[in-house]
Amino acid sequence: MTLDLAERRARRANGLPGPSASENQHWALRVLTSPWTWVTLGLTAIYAGCLWWMYSTSIRATVLEEGVIPGLNPSAIRRAAQLAWPTLLAWVVVFVCLDRFRPMRTLLWWLAVGWGGAVATALSMMINTWAGQHLSIVGEGDPASGARTAVFIAPFVEEATKATVLFGIAIVLRYRLVSRIQAAALAGLSAAGFAFTENILYYSRVIVYSSTTIEAGDPQAALNEIVLLRGLKTAFGHPLFTILTAIGLIIALRARSKVVRIIAPLAGYLLAALAHMVFNFFASVGMDANVMAVIGWIIALSLAFHLIRQVLAEGRRHRDRLGDYVMMGWLPPEAVVAFSRQRTRWASLRNAVSYGWRPLMATFRLQRAMSELAQLRDAQVRGAIDEAGDGRARELLATAHALWPVAITDPKAQRFQFPKIPNPLRRLRRRRQMTPAPTASMPLGSPVYSPVDPRWGPPKG
Incomplete structure (x- = not known):
C-alpha cells in the first residue's frame, strides 16, 4: 500500500x-x-x-x-x-x-x-x-x-x-x-x-x-x-x-x-x-533509616495502587473504543471481550503456544494491532489525532481480519492442546483387533464370521 x-x-x-513494506522480506x-x-x-x-x-x-x-x-x-x-x-x-x-x-x-x-x-x-x-x-x-x-x-x-x-x-x-x-x-x-x-x-x-x-x-x-x-x-x-x-x-x-x-x-x-x-x-x-x-523506609514505601505503595488503577482503566478504555468499531460493524462483538481483558489475552497467548509458532505469532500480532486500534480511536475521540488516523485504522482492521482465522481469540473454546503421550498397550490392543480370527472351527453364519452365508437368499416360490 x-x-x-x-x-x-x-x-x-x-x-x-506508514504501512509496513517489509513484512514479506526475510x-x-x-x-x-x-x-x-x-x-x-x-x-x-x-x-x-x-x-x-x-x-x-x-x-x-x-x-x-x-x-x-x-x-x-x-x-x-x-x-x-x-x-x-x-x-x-x-x-x-x-x-x-x-x-x-x-x-x-x-x-x-x-x-x-x-x-x-x-x-x-x-x-x-x-x-x-x-x-x-x-x-x-x-x-x-x-x-x-x-x-x-x-x-x-x-x-x-x-x-x-x-x-x-x-x-x-x-x-x-x-x-x-x-x-x-x-x-x-x-x-x-x-x-x-x-x-x-x-x-x-x-x-x-x-x-x-x-x-x-x-x-x-x-x-x-x-x-x-x-x-x-x-x-x-x-x-x-x-x-x-x-x-x-x-x-x-x-x-x-x-x-x-x-x-x-x-x-x-x-x-x-x-x-x-x-x-x-x-x-x-x-x-x-x-x-533514622527505618523511619525513612516506612514513609517512602507507603508513598511508593500509593503510587503502585495508582498504577494498578491505570491498568484497569486501560482495560475499560479498550472495551469502550473497540466497542465503537463493533457498533460500526467493522469488528465482531467477541472482539471486545477477547482484547479488553488482560487475563483473556494472557490465556489466548498461553493456549497459542500449544498450537505452534504460526498461531502464536498471529495471536501476538493480533493483540498488538487491537491495542493500537483502541488507542488510536481514543486519541481521535480526545482530539489528539485528526482524520489522518482513519487510514491507519483501515490498515489495522485489514491486519486484524487477516490474522483472525489463524490466531487464538477465544481461550475457552480453543483450549490448550496437551501433547499426546503414546500408549503402547492401546496400540497393541488395536493391532490385535485388526487381526482376522481363524474360521476353521467356527460355524457358518456365526456373528464373528465376516463372509456372507452362501445359503442366504430370497424366499423361494
Whole structure:
C-alpha cells in the first residue's frame, strides 16, 4: 500500500506510522534494514564508553587538601556488582510486568535500562563534580560526601539525566507512548539502571574504605548495613522520583491544550526533584533509616495502587473504543471481550503456544494491532489525532481480519492442546483387533464370521 504526499505529511504531523513494506522480506534483511538495529548498536557502544569512563575515573585516587582518597579496585567493583544486581533484577521484573496491553519494544526496555545505568550516571557524575567545584562545596561535588551538593544540586541533575531518555522516546515515538503505565515502566527501568550503577559505586567505596581504615570497624558489617539500606530499605527512591516526571510527561502527551503540554512535564520534573531533595535532606541530617523506609514505601505503595488503577482503566478504555468499531460493524462483538481483558489475552497467548509458532505469532500480532486500534480511536475521540488516523485504522482492521482465522481469540473454546503421550498397550490392543480370527472351527453364519452365508437368499416360490 502506497500513500500520496499529502497523506504522508498528515501522518507525519500526527506521529502516525506508514504501512509496513517489509513484512514479506526475510527476517535477516528486516533486521539489517531496520533503523532500530543501528540505533541500538550505536547507543550500546555509547553505554560501553560511559561505563569505561566511570570505571577509569573511579579507580584513580583523588588528591584533596585533607588528604588522598584511594581509588576503587576491580575486586571491590566485582563484589559490589554481585550485591547490586538482585535489586536491579527485581525492579526490571516489576516494570516489565507493569507494561501491559501494548508493551514497548524489548529494545526500548534495554535502551531505558542502559541509559539510566551508563549515560545518566556518567552525566550526573560530571555535572555534580563541576557544580560542586564552582560552588566551592566541600567534597568535590560528590553527593556521598557533600551534603549541600546532595540536597541542592544532585536532585535536579539526576532527575534530568534519568528522564532524558523519556523525552527522547516521546519525541521520536510519541504515537507509541500513550499511557501512564508505559511511561512509568520506561521511567522505572531508567531509574533502576541508575540505582544499579550508583549502588556499585557506593558499595565499592565502603569495601575499600572499611578495608583500609581501621576506624571503620568490621568491614563485612559495614557492607551489610549499606546493602540493606540502599538495596532494600530505600530502594524505592530513584524509581519513585523518575515516575513522577513520567506522569507529567504522559499528561502532556494526552492533552489538547498547549499550556498543559508545556506545564505538565515541567511540573512533573520539579515535583520529582523536590521529592528527591527532601529525601536527600533527611538522609543528610541523619534521620533514622527505618523511619525513612516506612514513609517512602507507603508513598511508593500509593503510587503502585495508582498504577494498578491505570491498568484497569486501560482495560475499560479498550472495551469502550473497540466497542465503537463493533457498533460500526467493522469488528465482531467477541472482539471486545477477547482484547479488553488482560487475563483473556494472557490465556489466548498461553493456549497459542500449544498450537505452534504460526498461531502464536498471529495471536501476538493480533493483540498488538487491537491495542493500537483502541488507542488510536481514543486519541481521535480526545482530539489528539485528526482524520489522518482513519487510514491507519483501515490498515489495522485489514491486519486484524487477516490474522483472525489463524490466531487464538477465544481461550475457552480453543483450549490448550496437551501433547499426546503414546500408549503402547492401546496400540497393541488395536493391532490385535485388526487381526482376522481363524474360521476353521467356527460355524457358518456365526456373528464373528465376516463372509456372507452362501445359503442366504430370497424366499423361494
